[in-house]
Amino acid sequence: LSIQSYLKTRKKKIDHALEAYLPKEAKRSSVLCQAMRYGVLGEAKRIRPILALAACEAVGGKDTQTLPAACAIELIHSYSLIHDDLPCMDDDDLRRGKPSCHKKFGEAAAVLAADALLTLAFQILARSGQKKPSSSKEKTLEVISLIAESAGVFGMVGGQAMDMEFAGKTPDLPALESIHIHKTGALIAASVKAGAILGGGTAAQTKSLYEYGKNIGFLFQMVDDLLDGEGYVRVLGAPNTKEEARRLSDKSKKALRGFGKKAVVLEQLADFILERKA
Amino acid sequence: LSIQSYLKTRKKKIDHALEAYLPKEAKRSSVLCQAMRYGVLGEAKRIRPILALAACEAVGGKDTQTLPAACAIELIHSYSLIHDDLPCMDDDDLRRGKPSCHKKFGEAAAVLAADALLTLAFQILARSGQKKPSSSKEKTLEVISLIAESAGVFGMVGGQAMDMEFAGKTPDLPALESIHIHKTGALIAASVKAGAILGGGTAAQTKSLYEYGKNIGFLFQMVDDLLDGEGYVRVLGAPNTKEEARRLSDKSKKALRGFGKKAVVLEQLADFILERKA
Numbered sequence: 001l002s003i004q005s006y007l008k009t010r011k012k013k014i015d016h017a018l019e020a021y022l023p024k025e026a027k028r029s030s031v032l033c034q035a036m037r038y039g040v041l042g043e044a045k046r047i048r049p050i051l052a053l054a055a056c057e058a059v060g061g062k063d064t065q066t067l068p069a070a071c072a073i074e075l076i077h078s079y080s081l082i083h084d085d086l087p088c089m090d091d092d093d094l095r096r097g098k099p100s101c102h103k104k105f106g107e108a109a110a111v112l113a114a115d116a117l118l119t120l121a122f123q124i125l126a127r128s129g130q131k132k133p134s135s136s137k138e139k140t141l142e143v144i145s146l147i148a149e150s151a152g153v154f155g156m157v158g159g160q161a162m163d164m165e166f167a168g169k170t171p172d173l174p175a176l177e178s179i180h181i182h183k184t185g186a187l188i189a190a191s192v193k194a195g196a197i198l199g200g201g202t203a204a205q206t207k208s209l210y211e212y213g214k215n216i217g218f219l220f221q222m223v224d225d226l227l228d229g230e231g232y233v234r235v236l237g238a239p240n241t242k243e244e245a246r247r248l249s250d251k252s253k254k255a256l257r258g259f260g261k262k263a264v265v266l267e268q269l270a271d272f273i274l275e276r277k278a
Numbered sequence: 279l280s281i282q283s284y285l286k287t288r289k290k291k292i293d294h295a296l297e298a299y300l301p302k303e304a305k306r307s308s309v310l311c312q313a314m315r316y317g318v319l320g321e322a323k324r325i326r327p328i329l330a331l332a333a334c335e336a337v338g339g340k341d342t343q344t345l346p347a348a349c350a351i352e353l354i355h356s357y358s359l360i361h362d363d364l365p366c367m368d369d370d371d372l373r374r375g376k377p378s379c380h381k382k383f384g385e386a387a388a389v390l391a392a393d394a395l396l397t398l399a400f401q402i403l404a405r406s407g408q409k410k411p412s413s414s415k416e417k418t419l420e421v422i423s424l425i426a427e428s429a430g431v432f433g434m435v436g437g438q439a440m441d442m443e444f445a446g447k448t449p450d451l452p453a454l455e456s457i458h459i460h461k462t463g464a465l466i467a468a469s470v471k472a473g474a475i476l477g478g479g480t481a482a483q484t485k486s487l488y489e490y491g492k493n494i495g496f497l498f499q500m501v502d503d504l505l506d507g508e509g510y511v512r513v514l515g516a517p518n519t520k521e522e523a524r525r526l527s528d529k530s531k532k533a534l535r536g537f538g539k540k541a542v543v544l545e546q547l548a549d550f551i552l553e554r555k556a
Contacts, residue, residue, distance in 0.1 A: 023431050023432070029431065029436040029439040029440055029443075031439065031443065032431060032435070032436060032439035033431065036431065079393075080393075083389055083390075083393060086389065088384075088385035088386045088389060089386050089389065106366075107366035108366045108367050108439075108442045109439065109442070111361055111364065111366060111367065111389070112361075112435050112438060112439050112442070114393075115357075115358075115361060115392075115393075115396065115435050116430050116431040116435040116436070118393065118396055118397065119396065119426050119429050119430035119431075119435065120426070120430055120431065122400040122422060122426045123422075123423055123426035123427055123430060125422075126419045126420075126422035126423040126426060127419075127423050129419045130416065130419045130420060130423065134412040134415065137412065137415040137416060137419060138408070138415060140419065141404045141405075141407045141408045141415060141418065141419070142404075142408060144400060144401075144403075144404035144422065145401055145404040145405050145408065148397050148398070148400045148401035148404060149401055151397050152394050152397035152398055152401060153301050153307065153310060153311065153314065153394040153397075153398065154301070157310070157390050157393050157394040157397065158307040158310060158394070160390060161307040161309065161310035161386075161387065161390050162307055164386045164387070164390070165307075165309065
């Protein structure tokens with residue numbers, strides 16, 4: 001199975017699940033439902049949920065154990081893009097080649113749709129753990145805690161706040177790293193770790209996969225910067241950034257030692273993220 | 279113990295716990311931390327967490343079982359006020375007599391602080407259930423699910439979206455009721471139910487207290503409207519609204535039959551909410 005066709009079937013599975021989790025048009029808050037669906041469905045790489053599913057597989061787990069959490073993480077990622085695009089934040093009129101959520105539905109609906117997506121993520125997570133065996137409940141609570149921490153003030157939201165504080169200025173390397181570790185890296189690393197936990201990985205396996213996830217998160221952002229000439233490219237220059245990205249890809253693959261063939265997909269994902277062109 | 283001194287000691291306990299849950303100033307995202315603390319601490323009635331604690335007591339539970347969830351609910355209430363005050367929403371410059379969060383810290387910090395508060399709420403909830411006996415884990419997951427549902431697209435956020443759609447127009451009575459059941463009522467009712475579940479209430483007790491909570495939520499909003507001459511007062515007039523509020527207070531107290539002396543505080547809270555002047 002090539003990585004391209006793997007990604008395609010995974011994306012299809014995740015899109016299908018997301019579609020089912022999102023509310024249909026309600027009687028009164030129809031604009032809200034539309035804005036929520038618009039902010040999530042359609043073009044998107046689904047890298048985070050795919051990493052969660054692949055990590056689950058690497059420890060011998062089944063998709064059904066991780067799919068709800070994978071979708072919850074994608075809802076959190078989607079909400080963050082809606083808020084980041086707002087005029088008071090990055091003020092982006094376009095997202096994935098289409099009008100951003102607030103351009104399409106107005107600012108109030110965009111703010112609220114994102115709030116509702118973040119809330120829905122935790123509802124999906126909690127429900128996925130109810131009526132399951134006791135050990136699954138503990139894992140679900142651990143994953144809720146992990147995802148909340150990675151998405152909150154000391155994770156993604158904290159990173160976005162640091163980024164806003166540097167608006168117009170060029171941060172130095174330590175500041176830039178801190179922004180990216182929090183803003184992008186934390187939730188990507190949490191995706192991998194969540195898959196490992198829910199798939200039934202041992203503590204040692206979960207630790208190794210979390211290490212993989214942290215490097216992948218860093219790598220993902222670095223390649224983003226290579227593609228748009230921002231961030232690391234401005235501070236380090238393109239050649240050094242490429243070199244650093246290759247180093248991170250190798251480092252992430254080293255963390256997979258001990259998984260053998262089970263981690264082939266995660267290895268290929270590291271290559272794919274390093275070499276991606278969009 | 280008078281209800282006034284009960285409220286005072288409860289508020290103190292809750293404020294103390296909230297203070298401890300909120301992040302201290304971090305190295306880099308200090309504006310974010312400040313905005314989070316500003317949006318939560320200070321003047322506030324703490325009605326929702328007090329109701330949660332009182333419901334827990336009514337079923338014979340201990341404060342410690344419900345305090346984390348009570349605080350989480352107050353964080354969710356606080357985040358919603360920050361977003362509601364934004365220029366694209368109700369555009370309020372003042373909140374509780376002080377500059378609203380975005381007036382004090384700017385719009386971007388206010389959006390992010392609220393996002394971080396919502397996320398922190400679920401982190402607190404999940405952590406409170408970890409490393410507890412199996413039965414507590416199930417209850418915690420039930421409460422996370424309940425709170426997320428009450429706060430999301432089919433609860434609080436949905437109600438705010440409906441409210442925004444009626445901006446400038448006067449909704450008819452069914453529309454007004456639907457707005458308030460969702461925007462205010464759902465989270466208040468969930469506060470009471472969460473206290474009942476976490477305090478170890480039976481299914482029948484939890485059902486009765488949820489019934490109490492739904493009436494109290496409705497009552498709370500009606501008295502708000504009586505105090506500021508909006509909403510119900512515009513549609514029904516002040517005398518009818520007063521009459522309706524008294525009816526709801528009675529109805530909420532009827533749901534407490536069977537609790538005997540254990541529910542004295544909840545009864546007094548119904549009277550207090552009916553007669554409050556601010």
